[in-house]
Amino acid sequence: MSDATFYRSPSSVASSFSEEERVVMLLSDAKEACAGLPAETFRLVISSPPYNIGKSYEKQTSLEEYLAWQEGVIVELVRLLKPGGSLCWQVGNYVNSGEVFPLDIYFYPLFKRLGLQLRNRLIWHYEHGLHASLRFSGRYETLLWFTKGSNYLFNLDAVRVPAKYPGKLHFQGKKKGMPSGNPLGKNPSDFWSYLADEWESGVLKIPNVKANHPEKTCHPCQFPVELVERCVLALTEEDDWVLDPFAGVGSTLVAAAKNNRRAVGIDRNADFCELAKTRVTDLYAGTLKLRPLGKPVHVPTGKEKVSQIPQEWLQKNVNNSNLTLSLGSDTD
Numbered sequence: 001m002s003d004a005t006f007y008r009s010p011s012s013v014a015s016s017f018s019e020e021e022r023v024v025m026l027l028s029d030a031k032e033a034c035a036g037l038p039a040e041t042f043r044l045v046i047s048s049p050p051y052n053i054g055k056s057y058e059k060q061t062s063l064e065e066y067l068a069w070q071e072g073v074i075v076e077l078v079r080l081l082k083p084g085g086s087l088c089w090q091v092g093n094y095v096n097s098g099e100v101f102p103l104d105i106y107f108y109p110l111f112k113r114l115g116l117q118l119r120n121r122l123i124w125h126y127e128h129g130l131h132a133s134l135r136f137s138g139r140y141e142t143l144l145w146f147t148k149g150s151n152y153l154f155n156l157d158a159v160r161v162p163a164k165y166p167g168k169l170h171f172q173g174k175k176k177g178m179p180s181g182n183p184l185g186k187n188p189s190d191f192w193s194y195l196a197d198e199w200e201s202g203v204l205k206i207p208n209v210k211a212n213h214p215e216k217t218c219h220p221c222q223f224p225v226e227l228v229e230r231c232v233l234a235l236t237e238e239d240d241w242v243l244d245p246f247a248g249v250g251s252t253l254v255a256a257a258k259n260n261r262r263a264v265g266i267d268r269n270a271d272f273c274e275l276a277k278t279r280v281t282d283l284y285a286g287t288l289k290l291r292p293l294g295k296p297v298h299v300p301t302g303k304e305k306v307s308q309i310p311q312e313w314l315q316k317n318v319n320n321s322n323l324t325l326s327l328g329s330d331t332d
């Protein structure tokens with residue numbers, strides 16, 4: 001059976017919402033589009049909103065104005081969420097004149113005021129990125145997972161990862177001598193670094209890496225499909241509706257469609273919307289390139305050119321012991 005027949009696939013992605021559709025991409029402002037969607041429809045809302053940092057797709061404003069705008073969208077999202085549904089909000093920092101404002105700290109009270117309950121503050125950790133010189137370099141973003149009520153879905157078995165020591169045994173009690181782990185693997189924890197290294201090194205354009213990452217598009221802040229897929233698998237069932245109000249090039253739609261969930265994406269940029277639709281139709285056709293779920297992160301062997309000390313630094317006037325130390329912490 002080909003991938004194309006495996007997915008419950010319509011021939012195209014719809015441009016307006018109806019309960020009969022499977023994947024919908026709306027070219028619109030997020031708040032306006034959300035206002036037109038039916039209440040309590042979505043089992044999962046997942047998004048990475050603009051961070052107000054002056055990216056090409058956003059106009060930077062004060063933090064207060066930005067949060068007031070986001071709150072208007074979030075009120076709609078909570079209305080659209082099913083009781084027991086999940087909302088995952090992935091954010092980094094807003095930085096103004098060198099001062100750092102971690103956005104999850106500012107978003108938390110907005111969600112809490114609207115009655116949502118926090119289940120995890122997940123850390124998405126990566127090794128690569130811009131090097132700061134006036135503070136420590138930033139190497140993680142956060143994903144806040146909230147639920148609407150306490151009777152929520154959590155399919156842990158769908159996202160277990162291989163245990164480091166599967167042969168570990170109970171050393172006392174009734175189960176002494178029996179395996180202590182779970183044959184399906186262990187809980188992936190709230191610290192996710194399983195794929196971000198190569199993703200971020202792609203962003204940095206280290207030679208041959210950006211070109212090698214199968215998912216990269218022209219979008220400046222796309223998320224890896226695998227990151228959304230973990231939430232889709234753990235927090236929804238097949239045929240559930242998933243919503244991304246700032247969908248960009250449709251990584252959420254791809255993750256949902258790939259796992260037989262239904263999805264709505266919204267973005268106000270027409271080019272991103274078109275690309276999102278193309279990615280989903282390519283998925284249905286079996287031609288979309290994706291990083292396989294759970295593939296181990298690439299570990300440098302030391303033989304790659306990028307993992308070797310540059311010739312220029314190996315000259316007599318450079319103190320080699322310092323060099324080793326600094327390379328140990330900052331090789332990217």
Ligand SMILES: C[S@@+](CC[C@H](N)C(=O)[O-])C[C@H]1O[C@@H](n2cnc3c(N)ncnc32)[C@H](O)[C@@H]1O
Nearest residue numbers: 029030057221222223246247248249251267268
């Ligand atoms: C951080 S990106 C999301 C990228 C997405 N996660 C992906 O993987 O492609 C934020 C997106 O929000 C969109 N956006 C900004 N303001 C918007 C608005 N008012 N309504 C809808 N979309 C908006 C931008 O065009 C951008 O694609």
